[in-house]
Amino acid sequence: MESIEIDLGERSYPIAIGSGILSDAAIYQGLPAAAQAVIVSNGTVAPLFEARLRAVLQPRYKNIQTVVLPDGEEHKNWQTLNLIFDALLTHGCDRKTLMFALGGGVIGDMTGFAAACYMRGVPFVQVPTTLLAQVDSSVGGKTAINHPLGKNMIGAFYQPQLVVCDLETLVSLPQRELSAGLAEVIKYGPIADMGFMAWLEANMPALLARDAIALSQAVKRSVEIKAEVVGQDEKEAGLRAILNFGHTFGHAMEAGMGYGKWLHGEGVGAGMVMAAELSQRLNLVDQDFVQRLRRLIECAGLPAKGAVIDEKDNAGRYLELMRVDKKSQAGEIRFVLIDGPGKAVVQSAPDDLVREVIDACCI
Ligand code: NAD
Ligand code: GLY
Numbered sequence: 101m102e103s104i105e106i107d108l109g110e111r112s113y114p115i116a117i118g119s120g121i122l123s124d125a126a127i128y129q130g131l132p133a134a135a136q137a138v139i140v141s142n143g144t145v146a147p148l149f150e151a152r153l154r155a156v157l158q159p160r161y162k163n164i165q166t167v168v169l170p171d172g173e174e175h176k177n178w179q180t181l182n183l184i185f186d187a188l189l190t191h192g193c194d195r196k197t198l199m200f201a202l203g204g205g206v207i208g209d210m211t212g213f214a215a216a217c218y219m220r221g222v223p224f225v226q227v228p229t230t231l232l233a234q235v236d237s238s239v240g241g242k243t244a245i246n247h248p249l250g251k252n253m254i255g256a257f258y259q260p261q262l263v264v265c266d267l268e269t270l271v272s273l274p275q276r277e278l279s280a281g282l283a284e285v286i287k288y289g290p291i292a293d294m295g296f297m298a299w300l301e302a303n304m305p306a307l308l309a310r311d312a313i314a315l316s317q318a319v320k321r322s323v324e325i326k327a328e329v330v331g332q333d334e335k336e337a338g339l340r341a342i343l344n345f346g347h348t349f350g351h352a353m354e355a356g357m358g359y360g361k362w363l364h365g366e367g368v369g370a371g372m373v374m375a376a377e378l379s380q381r382l383n384l385v386d387q388d389f390v391q392r393l394r395r396l397i398e399c400a401g402l403p404a405k406g407a408v409i410d411e412k413d414n415a416g417r418y419l420e421l422m423r424v425d426k427k428s429q430a431g432e433i434r435f436v437l438i439d440g441p442g443k444a445v446v447q448s449a450p451d452d453l454v455r456e457v458i459d460a461c462c463i
Contacts, residue, residue, distance in 0.1 A: 101127075102320055106239065106327040108259060108334055115239055115263040115323050119312060122227060122266035123152050128160060131261055132223055134196040137161035140184055140211040141202040142171040145229055148272055153202055153227060161198070165191045169207065174360040176206050176246045178254075184214040195219040198261075204230035204277075205237035205364065209252070212243030216258035226260045229269040231281025231315075232365050235322035236343075238263045240330040246359055250424040251351040257335050265323070267315055275308075279401035280365025282307060285318050286396055287345045287372060288325045290389075291436070291444040296321050297396070304399045341427055342444035345436040346372030349406060349458075352421035356409030369402030374461045379437040381453055389441055406462040414462055415455040422454075 101118030116127050137157055141150055146168050154164055167187040169180050188197070199222060201211035208226050215224035226238035244255025270278070282304075289297025299317075300307075306314035326343065333339040350367030376390045397404045410417035419433070427434040432448050439445040 102316075104320070104323050104327055107331040111241075111259045111334075113260060113262055115265065115327065117234075117265040117267070117316065117319050117323065119267045119316075122149065122264055122269065123156050125156050125159070127264055128156065128225075128262070131160070131198060131225065132196065134161060134198045134223075136163045136165070136191070136193050136197040137200060138188060138191070138193060138197060139164065139166045139200045139202050140169065140207060140214070141166065142169045142207055144171045145203040145207070149202060149227075149229060149269060153200065157200070163191075165193075169210070171206075172360050173206055173246070173354070173364065174358070176210060176359070178245060181210055181214055181245055184210065185218060188214070188218050193218070193222075195222055197222050199224040200227055201225070201238075201260075202227045202229065203233070204228065205233045208233050208238050209242070209244050209255070212241070212258055212260065213245060213255050216243055216256040221258070223261050224258075226263040228263065228265055230273060231270055231278055231319070232284050233281075234265040234267075234270075234319050235281060236284040236326060238265070239323055239326050240340075241334065246355075249355075250421070251355050251359075253424070253426070265319055267312060267319065270310060270315060275401070276363065278308070278310070280363040280369075282400040283346070283365035283369040283372070283397070283402055285322050286393075286400060287343070287368065288322050290372070290376070290393060290438050290441060291342045291345050292325050292329075292442065293321070294442040296325075297441075301396055301399075304396070308401065338446075341434075341446045342436055344427065345438075345444055346370075346375050348422050348425050348427065348433065348435050349374040349418070351425060352418045353407045353409060355421050356417055357407055362403075362407060366403050369397045369400070370404060370406045370461070373397060373404050374406055374457055375435055376438055377461055378435060378449055378454065378457045379439070381457060382437065382449060384437055384439045384445070385441065389438070406458065408462050415458040418458050419451060419454065
């Protein structure tokens, strides 16, 4: 087992990575004592792993409740969040109650937000079961729900006590979800580590075949980079925004098509190509780099072309949605661009140029 510490002073915590560790009682030893624990999961993940998690927690917590939410990005909203509060109140959960997010990024983001709000904050643990959640969403304390007008618009920064990345859980993941997770893995190359990008190019077939060693290396390096960035800028005053490479375009696709049509990672995949293309048109990288990134995204089984979200004025609709992005300032969209391979920069771009990129990159 590997353990990576995220250094956030009194909010520091370990990210444990290994095979079968979900059932290892030693992992949970350092957690705060409590009478109650609540596992939040969904109808797909709970039948796979809830019994194992419950069994390992049983000796530590007298009373364990499980809340099973509907599965899907389209349920990442107030109505579903309220189901968690309903359960916490119905079961008389106190402010020491420990919550466990068992699932992908949707469950992790919603459980974390519920933990941040319930009685003004109860401790929680991330047990991510998708590749995307293991390499990104479970680490760093961003929690949120969606709003029809914008993705992840209602939320809080709220750190977990522990992250448990059990690589064995990835065995049952549908192939499309594995590819979606690879989008968030790929992003770490262009923004921070071109050696990692070269490693991904060489190891993509092994990753797609779920080779255990390759997956463990990909998760470990991704978490290391994320922990390093978040350790320097927990609340995204500046640097942390680079982790949103591809997300400005990607979020517009998700919201524009309706949440759940394209997976988050698919939007990020095509969005990274668009952001790289914009970087090239601003003379920050050359066309060879854009081609190289496009190839890697295609090899991962991801869309490299953006989606058309409006038949009449596609670029106009993208611009409208991207203005709502959290990085926007005074109505000006700010993009994560590649400023030479391995380095990211956050800056605005002329609308005309952004329109050109959208027209060139969408199917
Ligand atoms: P998801 O949570 O919807 O999970 C994908 C699908 O896989 C779901 O149907 C889920 O039930 C199923 N699943 C989960 N684990 C499984 C397993 N082991 N075996 C079989 N099926 C399994 O999607 P996701 O890609 O994990 O996460 C996407 C979400 O994460 C988005 O809402 C995105 O906004 C959010 N996100 C948040 C952050 C952050 O920093 N908080 C970062 C990136 C993404
Ligand atoms: N997924 C982007 C971030 O955590 O900042």
